[in-house]
Amino acid sequence: MTISEPQATREAVLDAALAVFTEHTYGGAAMSVLASRAGVAVGTIYRHFPSKEALGNAVYRRWKVQLGEHLFDDADAGSIRAEFGRIWRGMLRFAAAHPDAFAFLELQQHGSYLDAESVEVTRRIEQAGAAFVVRGQQTGEIRDGDPAVLVALVYGAFVGLAATDRAGAGLDEGRLQLAEDAVWDMLRAR
Amino acid sequence: MTISEPQATREAVLDAALAVFTEHTYGGAAMSVLASRAGVAVGTIYRHFPSKEALGNAVYRRWKVQLGEHLFDDADAGSIRAEFGRIWRGMLRFAAAHPDAFAFLELQQHGSYLDAESVEVTRRIEQAGAAFVVRGQQTGEIRDGDPAVLVALVYGAFVGLAATDRAGAGLDEGRLQLAEDAVWDMLRAR
Amino acid sequence: MTISEPQATREAVLDAALAVFTEHTYGGAAMSVLASRAGVAVGTIYRHFPSKEALGNAVYRRWKVQLGEHLFDDADAGSIRAEFGRIWRGMLRFAAAHPDAFAFLELQQHGSYLDAESVEVTRRIEQAGAAFVVRGQQTGEIRDGDPAVLVALVYGAFVGLAATDRAGAGLDEGRLQLAEDAVWDMLRAR
Amino acid sequence: MTISEPQATREAVLDAALAVFTEHTYGGAAMSVLASRAGVAVGTIYRHFPSKEALGNAVYRRWKVQLGEHLFDDADAGSIRAEFGRIWRGMLRFAAAHPDAFAFLELQQHGSYLDAESVEVTRRIEQAGAAFVVRGQQTGEIRDGDPAVLVALVYGAFVGLAATDRAGAGLDEGRLQLAEDAVWDMLRAR
DNA sequence: AATGAATGAGGATTCATTCAT
DNA sequence: CATGAATGAATCCTCATTCAT
Numbered sequence: 001m002t003i004s005e006p007q008a009t010r011e012a013v014l015d016a017a018l019a020v021f022t023e024h025t026y027g028g029a030a031m032s033v034l035a036s037r038a039g040v041a042v043g044t045i046y047r048h049f050p051s052k053e054a055l056g057n058a059v060y061r062r063w064k065v066q067l068g069e070h071l072f073d074d075a076d077a078g079s080i081r082a083e084f085g086r087i088w089r090g091m092l093r094f095a096a097a098h099p100d101a102f103a104f105l106e107l108q109q110h111g112s113y114l115d116a117e118s119v120e121v122t123r124r125i126e127q128a129g130a131a132f133v134v135r136g137q138q139t140g141e142i143r144d145g146d147p148a149v150l151v152a153l154v155y156g157a158f159v160g161l162a163a164t165d166r167a168g169a170g171l172d173e174g175r176l177q178l179a180e181d182a183v184w185d186m187l188r189a190r
Numbered sequence: 191m192t193i194s195e196p197q198a199t200r201e202a203v204l205d206a207a208l209a210v211f212t213e214h215t216y217g218g219a220a221m222s223v224l225a226s227r228a229g230v231a232v233g234t235i236y237r238h239f240p241s242k243e244a245l246g247n248a249v250y251r252r253w254k255v256q257l258g259e260h261l262f263d264d265a266d267a268g269s270i271r272a273e274f275g276r277i278w279r280g281m282l283r284f285a286a287a288h289p290d291a292f293a294f295l296e297l298q299q300h301g302s303y304l305d306a307e308s309v310e311v312t313r314r315i316e317q318a319g320a321a322f323v324v325r326g327q328q329t330g331e332i333r334d335g336d337p338a339v340l341v342a343l344v345y346g347a348f349v350g351l352a353a354t355d356r357a358g359a360g361l362d363e364g365r366l367q368l369a370e371d372a373v374w375d376m377l378r379a380r
Numbered sequence: 381m382t383i384s385e386p387q388a389t390r391e392a393v394l395d396a397a398l399a400v401f402t403e404h405t406y407g408g409a410a411m412s413v414l415a416s417r418a419g420v421a422v423g424t425i426y427r428h429f430p431s432k433e434a435l436g437n438a439v440y441r442r443w444k445v446q447l448g449e450h451l452f453d454d455a456d457a458g459s460i461r462a463e464f465g466r467i468w469r470g471m472l473r474f475a476a477a478h479p480d481a482f483a484f485l486e487l488q489q490h491g492s493y494l495d496a497e498s499v500e501v502t503r504r505i506e507q508a509g510a511a512f513v514v515r516g517q518q519t520g521e522i523r524d525g526d527p528a529v530l531v532a533l534v535y536g537a538f539v540g541l542a543a544t545d546r547a548g549a550g551l552d553e554g555r556l557q558l559a560e561d562a563v564w565d566m567l568r569a570r
Numbered sequence: 571m572t573i574s575e576p577q578a579t580r581e582a583v584l585d586a587a588l589a590v591f592t593e594h595t596y597g598g599a600a601m602s603v604l605a606s607r608a609g610v611a612v613g614t615i616y617r618h619f620p621s622k623e624a625l626g627n628a629v630y631r632r633w634k635v636q637l638g639e640h641l642f643d644d645a646d647a648g649s650i651r652a653e654f655g656r657i658w659r660g661m662l663r664f665a666a667a668h669p670d671a672f673a674f675l676e677l678q679q680h681g682s683y684l685d686a687e688s689v690e691v692t693r694r695i696e697q698a699g700a701a702f703v704v705r706g707q708q709t710g711e712i713r714d715g716d717p718a719v720l721v722a723l724v725y726g727a728f729v730g731l732a733a734t735d736r737a738g739a740g741l742d743e744g745r746l747q748l749a750e751d752a753v754w755d756m757l758r759a760r
Numbered sequence: 761a762a763t764g765a766a767t768g769a770g771g772a773t774t775c776a777t778t779c780a781t
Numbered sequence: 782c783a784t785g786a787a788t789g790a791a792t793c794c795t796c797a798t799t800c801a802t
Contacts, residue, residue, distance in 0.1 A: 407597040407598055408597055408682070492595075492598075523748075523751075523752060525745070525748035526744075528734060529734065529748055530748075530752065532727075532734040533727040533730055533731060534730075535730055536726045536727045536729050537722075537723040538726065539726050539730065540722040541719065541722050541723060541726065543726070544718060544722040555715070558713075558715035558719055558720075559719055559723060561713075562756045565755050565756055566727070566752045566756035
């Protein structure tokens with residue numbers, strides 16, 4: 001019943017990796033820097049992850065999955081508009097609670113080191129988004145057309161908004177409301 | 191009637207740099223790969239650009255400026271909606287004509303190697319976008335609220351759309367019309 | 381009872397550096413040559429010294445300090461002439477025991493890579509020499525005049541002598557006695 | 571009967587080479603820097619000297635020969651002491667008139683790029699010095715012993731003095747007289 | 761499990777030299 | 782004769798990975 005030390009080390013490495021990758025880019029982050037940030041020796045990292053690439057993928061998946069859970073976890077309650085609000089504010093909450101993680105996910109989106117499983121995680125989220133759009137189209141609340149395009153537009157808009165925020169422009173309540181309204185108008189029928 | 195050699199070499203290097211940076215990331219691109227792609231020796235690159243960083247900035251600026259010219263060059267003719275259409279299709283034309291360049295600009299947006307002048311070029315384009323939004327707000331055609339937020343949403347949406355396209359999903363006429371209509375609905379008043 | 385490894389590696393690198401710097405000049409010595417001479421990989425050198433410059437300074441200081449200890453370590457016993465003999469033969473012993481080190485010190489005397497601390501080490505030795513001269517001037521055994529000039533003449537003469545030796549001319553007992561006598565006559569009053 | 575342009579270019583290159591070699595070291599001096607200092611193109615240097623090494627040797631010989639002429643040119647007039655004075659002040663005049671050249675000669679003394687002819691020039695000067703010493707020994711004015719050793723001591727002392735001067739300590743009339751007297755006492759019999 | 765010294769391939773950059781103009 | 786763009790081998794340094802302790 002001892003504290004699971006190895007698990008704790010693994011967590012420490014993942015946390016340090018997120019911070020260092022976000023700060024220096026995956027390619028620009030040295031394992032030694034990462035190790036000292038995690039408070040372990042370089043060799044120790046290799047006990048938990050077979051390579052830098054594997055570590056990068058582990059970080060990516062860990063957070064991409066969490067982002068997905070933030071968006072589509074609970075049952076659909078109420079109207080499509082209400083559901084959109086929940087999704088949108090879920091993204092907002094995630095980006096606010098884990099700005100490093102969100103920035104990392106965007107920056108590494110096209111990281112050449114991402115493996116099939118990581119890509120799959122990404123695809124699942126996009127599909128969940130598309131499923132929501134299709135549902136809305138069936139009720140007539142969301143405009144017709146390729147759901148993938150609409151998902152791309154909405155997610156892109158959100159990323160643009162988050163980038164603005166990261167760049168220093170504070171996002172107050174008014175701006176957040178403006179954004180949500182505008183994006184919903186992009187999505188909704190009519 | 192020969193082409194001025196040094197200038198031609200410089201162009202070849204800039205072209206190769208765009209291709210290789212887009213393919214491998216700025217950080218992941220080796221100067222030697224870049225050189226052989228350009229058909230010159232490594233040393234030759236350094237006769238034209240003092241460092242990899244300078245080369246990266248030159249590529250960034252060259253295309254960011256061109257993107258800007260695609261968007262806001264000609265006089266504003268007609269309604270705000272028409273102007274929006276021109277800007278949107280300008281982005282579309284640019285992304286279609288120079289997909290590498292567009293991808294590079296997005297990926298390197300936050301490249302830590304970008305210098306003050308490169309950042310300034312970016313800022314100027316964003317300001318031109320904001321100016322357009324303000325004009326539309328004054329005529330009542332564009333919804334009220336912080337222009338920077340609206341610009342971020344629109345540009346983000348476009349980037350998302352372009353990423354989808356790059357990922358393999360073809361963008362036919364219908365999808366393009368859908369995107370333009372949806373984004374305009376995000377922007378317009380009411 | 382094993383020898384502490386890292387320390388041993390450090391020593392091996394310092395020794396190899398002295399040999400290679402002396403043979404090829406600081407500027408002309410490639411780190412790769414130095415590494416193989418030390419029997420380690422290039423990267424290993426950089427675990428012990430942050431840069432070639434730092435290594436050069438470490439070698440310089442290591443030996444300059446030793447030279448200083450050879451000259452001025454023990455208490456002054458007997459006359460000024462006896463003390464001069466001790467200093468002179470101290471230099472001789474040092475140059476004979478560590479010909480590489482002595483040659484290196486001379487050649488790199490004005491190395492532009494020497495940092496403040498290295499220059500300080502040099503200055504301390506010159507000051508010890510000047511202090512000896514002043515003492516001799518106070519007892520009337522050494523000629524009057526700027527001690528710095530006299531130190532420069534004596535040390536210069538010694539360097540010239542050592543260079544002759546290195547050039548191949550053997551220095552037998554007779555020649556050494558001649559040199560010591562001559563240099564003392566340069567120094568002494570009257 | 572035109573002005574011999576090529577000769578003038580050659581001179582300009584030799585002058586620039588002296589300056590740049592002294593400032594940056596033979597090894598540290600780039601041909602391109604040298605070229606722009608001389609006001610010619612890099613390629614032009616190679617019309618006059620087959621390689622950097624040849625240029626280095628040309629500079630070395632040009633000045634070493636001049637130094638020799640400063641020392642031993644005119645007929646021996648008067649006593650050995652007077653002749654010593656002439657030689658010593660000849661060195662002084664040379665070092666004062668061409669400090670760059672003197673520094674260069676010392677620094678490059680052991681330059682591995684010096685070829686046989688350059689070494690021969692050096693040897694001739696040392697021999698002239700030895701011949702003077704022998705003459706003095708025959709008249710009983712200079713102490714007995716290996717002339718090479720005495721020449722090394724005297725020349726070494728002079729180099730030490732010049733180094734002191736270059737290091738910033740001004741050499742006024744008093745100091746110069748002190749040095750000459752002291753060095754003569756090193757040389758003279760008794 | 762953890763450590764951290766050692767490795768060496770690989771990267772950015774320099775520079776003597778060549779040669780077409 | 783002069784030019785200077787081009788070359789590519791060589792340099793310093795970094796960093797993912799291994800392995801003896």
